[in-house]
Amino acid sequence: MAENIKNIQRVLIWSSWLRLAHWLMATAVLLLAATGWLIQMSPSVANAASDYHYIFATLLIGGLVLRAGLLFYDKGVGHWKKLLPEKQELQSYKKMFIFYLSLGKMPLPKWYAHNPLWKPIYILVLIVLLMQVLTGMNRNAFPVVLGFYLPSVHEFLASIILGFTALHLVTVVLHDFKGTAPDVSAMINGHKVFVIQKQENPESPTVHAVSLDQLKKNR
Numbered sequence: 001m002a003e004n005i006k007n008i009q010r011v012l013i014w015s016s017w018l019r020l021a022h023w024l025m026a027t028a029v030l031l032l033a034a035t036g037w038l039i040q041m042s043p044s045v046a047n048a049a050s051d052y053h054y055i056f057a058t059l060l061i062g063g064l065v066l067r068a069g070l071l072f073y074d075k076g077v078g079h080w081k082k083l084l085p086e087k088q089e090l091q092s093y094k095k096m097f098i099f100y101l102s103l104g105k106m107p108l109p110k111w112y113a114h115n116p117l118w119k120p121i122y123i124l125v126l127i128v129l130l131m132q133v134l135t136g137m138n139r140n141a142f143p144v145v146l147g148f149y150l151p152s153v154h155e156f157l158a159s160i161i162l163g164f165t166a167l168h169l170v171t172v173v174l175h176d177f178k179g180t181a182p183d184v185s186a187m188i189n190g191h192k193v194f195v196i197q198k199q200e201n202p203e204s205p206t207v208h209a210v211s212l213d214q215l216k217k218n219r
Helices: 016-041 043-073 087-101 119-138 150-178 183-189 212-216
Strands: 004-012 191-199
Touching: 016 043, 016 150, 016 183, 043 119, 119 150, 150 183, 183 191
Parallel strands: none
Antiparallel strands: 004 191
């Protein structure tokens, strides 16, 4: 009779530089959203909020510059090639859709580093953040570019970023709650925990074993 044997492995996935870039951008987005709201909705503190808004923008620029460098020079999962969808992940796309549609009732598929379903979204978010910086820097000097009113574009992009941030937080908490790998702490200490089920009796077809090496191939 086959027996499931759980092997728990703690693996360093996110480098310190990648985590720094992530938290610089995440902190900047929240602070910029708060000060941007004060600029629009609270005239009494609008001037002070505007000054802080530009200060916090430097955090976002710093995070983007660091992340852009990692896209080309990182030797791990921070490289841009690791954000490209792969054929062997097609089944994971379907399973992730089912997991989200079921609100976490269906099993959460395993992956090594980046959630395969979110890979293209990560690239899009970096582009949107870059556009947000450019429109913010030029909205006063060049309010209209190619027929687009930059202050309106800046506000529109801000709503997209806030929507992504909210969705990102909800899904990360859902992953932590329903999965076996603590995604929240992984972006703090850099390590992910993999719970690998091994099969004591290899002749039994009733147990599905997933190796960590197989997950690493999907990086």
